[in-house]
Amino acid sequence: MSPSPRRRRAVPLVLGAVAALLLATACSDGDGEPSPAPPSPPTSSAPSSPESAGAxxxxxxxxxxxxxxxxxxxxxxxxxxxxxxxxxxxxxxxxxxxxxxxxxxxxxxxxxxxxxxxxxxxxxxxxxxxxxxxxxx
Structure with missing residues (x-):
């Protein structure tokens, strides 16, 4: 016996909700709040080679x-x-x-x-x- 059309539509919705919940949990720092983005690495304005500006x-x-x-x-x-x-x-x-x-x-x-x-x-x-x-x- 095949599942009813109503049941076939509900399964993808439930799977989508579970995936969204897992994604939100993975991006959390444990207190339910999203983790802040890691800081960008500092940039340097120092010349990197003898032929750079200033040399x-x-x-x-x-x-x-x-x-x-x-x-x-x-x-x-x-x-x-x-x-x-x-x-x-x-x-x-x-x-x-x-x-x-x-x-x-x-x-x-x-x-x-x-x-x-x-x-x-x-x-x-x-x-x-x-x-x-x-x-x-």
């Missing part, structure tokens, strides 16, 4: 430094991006204040600015016509 970047392109006379703080990290196909360096001309070593075309390197304020001339050791001055404030 100094010197680009070598068309056999020239840009900017040619960058200004930095003492001990600041500087990223050098070589957009030429030839290798380049950023090398202090007086003493050993800084030297990136050879940076292949399409690659990048970093160096640290001197800890003392001053003006530090630099050159590409492969291309002496490429010059600039690092200004440490």
């Amino acid at each position: 100094l970047r010197i680009t070598t392109e068309d056999f020239a430094f840009s900017p040619a006379d960058p200004e930095v703080g003492p001990g600041e990290k500087i990223t050098v991006v070589n957009k030429d196909s030839a290798a380049h360096t950023v090398t202090a001309t007086d003493g050993d204040a800084f030297d990136t070593g050879s940076i292949a075309g399409g690659e990048s390197g970093t160096f640290t600015a001197p800890s003392e304020a001053g003006r530090y001339a630099f050159v590409c050791t492969f291309h002496p016509n490429m010059t600039g001055t690092l200004i440490v404030r």
